[in-house]
Amino acid sequence: MRPAWLRVDGLRTRLVLVFIAIVVIIAGGTAGVVSLMARSWIYFNAQDVATAQFRDELQSVNGVPVDGLTPANLAQVFPSDMTLISDGEVVRRGSVDPATITSSFDDGLDSTELIRFERLDSERILVGMSVHVMDTTAVNGHDDQTLVKAVAIRPLVGVQDKFDDLLRVVGITLTAGVLVSGLLGLWIASTLVRPLRRLDEAASRAADGELSVRLPEDGVAELAQVTTTFNNMVARNEAVIRGLEESEEQSRRFVADVSHELRTPLAALVPVSEILREEIPNLPPDAGAAARIVSSEIAKLTRLVEDLIEMSRHDSQQAHLVLDDVDLVELTERTLESRGWTETVELLAHERISARVDSRRIDIVVANLVGNALRHGAPPVRVELSAEPGYAVITVVDHGPGISPEDRQAIFRRFYKVDTARGRSEGSGLGLSLAVENVHLHGGTIGVDQLDGRTVFTVRLPGR
Template identity: 90%
Template sequence: MRPAWLRVDGLRTRLVLVFIAIVLIIAGGTAGAVSLMARSWIYSNAQDVATAQFRDELQSLDGMPVDGLTPANLSQVFPSDLTLITDGEVVHQGSVDPATIPPSFDSGLDSSKLIRFERLDSERILLGMSVNVTDTTAEDGYDNQTLVKAVTVRPLVGVQDKFDDLLRVVGLTLAAGVLVSGLLGFWIASTLVRPLKRLDAAAARAADGDLSVRLPENGVAELAQVTTTFNNMVARNEAVIKGLEESEEQARRFVADVSHELRTPLAALVPVSEILREEIPNLPPDAGAAARIVSSEIGKLTRLVEDLIEMSRHDSQQARLVLDDVDLVELTERTLASRGWTETVELDAPESISTRVDSRRIDIVVANLVGNALRHGSPPVRVELSAEPGYAVIAVVDHGPGILPQDRQAIFRRFYKVDTARGRSEGSGLGLSLAVENIHLHGGTIGVDQVDGHTVFTVHLPIASHEA
């Protein structure tokens, strides 16, 4: 995995690349323009040097006496690389083929001491100049000067070497500029990224529940303002969460206190309800109906108080597992039989499934799931037991109208009822939440899904549970 500073999508890398790009654009453009101007200057300078040298050579020969305009005599006076032309006749051929001399260039040499030049390529220049020489052998002693056109090709000395040196210096300077800009961009980016990383780490700690985290409010003004905002946000969240935790704790204590307070009068009411139930046949019709209602409501209230007490044990983390080696199939059969569901609920299971669980809590789980299916679903209701590697699976299937997708997680919350989806609820809304708590206490999972039009509650229970 590449380091964070090498990631193209990272802020630090992007800032470094931006700095380098700016230097390349500005410095590269400047270097290119300077190189072009320097190249022109180098050529002009070399051209001026070659022209001056050529002019100095020929000016000293102007008016020079020559004993006859023969090649031998002229070669003693003029440098050997010059092509000499007199009266349109080539007297001596040097570095230039007379046939290649442009007519315009040749016609410009008709005047004495007039120098002409024309650059042939990046390394050569065509030079021409006319001078008068005195022919001492001429018969006319008064008019013995002859115009000699001298043409040659001279190299532009040192042009390429100077240009190569220039390019080398420009390249090194540009590379140094890119390196310095990259380091500068890295330093500036680090000063920006480092506080952001601290802010990210602090936000991660706050997300994990550590609301005491705070950051020093210093550095760049904008980042310091962000840090201040973050600290204020965490402080407000800490205050709100503490308030919610205090309210929740008060609610839990209230439920636990009320549940325990109700146990005493309920302990007295339960025998009374049993006596009333036994006397119903002997009571008048109106009194018997009232007795049945009272007995039924006392039973519901008793179950509600028991559920609340059990939930308060889970909330206070006082719920403990009493583990034993249990045959899950036999435990499920006892659960159905004790509640009179043997005839109404189908059981699909192997001969036995060995587990190590708290039989009382698993009995509550199965009873809650089956009772929920009988109350809110439609027959047939079926309990399917099976074994997977490391898990025992309990599936309760009913043929009711089903549960909407948005309610499939919410039904496991306390006091949540889907009355509009599954008919009138007679329960307290705590059965499924208690089932979840008991399964989680064993280290298992519980969920609900819709399979082929059937509502399926599925429990995955570790075969070998550990003491909570």
């Protein structure tokens, strides 16, 4: 896996790349401009040296007497690389081919005060200048001054070497600048990323429920302000969550207290309801109807109180398993038989399925799932028992209208009603939530799916 600091989308890498890019752009542009200017200066300097040397050589010749303008005589006076022209005629050919001398360049050589030059390429320069020599063999009997044009090709000494040295220095400086800027960018990025990483770790810890996490409010002013805001946010969240936890705990205690307080009057009402139920045939019609309503409501209240007491045990973590080796097929048969569902619910099991479970709690799970299917589903209702590697599976199937996707997880919450317009139901509203608690207590899972027009509740319990 690529290290975090090498990730292109990371803040540290981006800052380092930005620093390097800035240095490359600014230093590279500056180096390019300096190189061009230095290159011109190097050429101008080499040209000045070449032309000055050429002028010095000719000034020492100016006015020198010669015994005739012959190549041999002129060779003793002028350097051998110079091409000499007098009165339009080539007196001596040196390093320059007279045919290559342009008329514009030649016309400028008529004055002895000026020196002309023309760059031929990056390493050579064409220079020319005129001087007077005294021809002692003049026919008029006295020395005669003759104008001689001297043209030569001179090298630009050291130009390429100096330019190579310049490029080498620029390259080394630019490389060093990139390295220094990269290190500087890495240091600055680290000072910015380190607090952000601490902030990310603290946010992860807070998201996991560690509400006491706080960060030191130091460092860069902007990051310190972000840290302060984060600490304030966590503190407010902690206060809100603590308040919610206290409120929930109070609600749980209230439900538990009310449930236990109701057990005493219910213990007295249950026998009364049984007596009323037995006397219904002997009562007048109106009194019998009232007795049936009272008996039914007492039964519903009894189930609600029992479910609330059981839920309070789970909330206070006082619900414990009494495990035993149980045949789930036999357990399910007893559950259906005890509630009078044998004729309305089909049981499918191909073999004996053993599991180590708490019989009472699994009885509650199966009864709640089957009762839910009978109340809200449609026949046929079927219970299927099977075994998978490492699991015992209990499946309750009905052919009702089904459950919408948004309700499939919500139905396991306490007192949740799919039909919000329904004020009352036959159940307590805690059946599925109690089933979930008991299944999770065994280390199993429970879920619901809609398959081919059927509603399928599936419970998986760890096998033996």
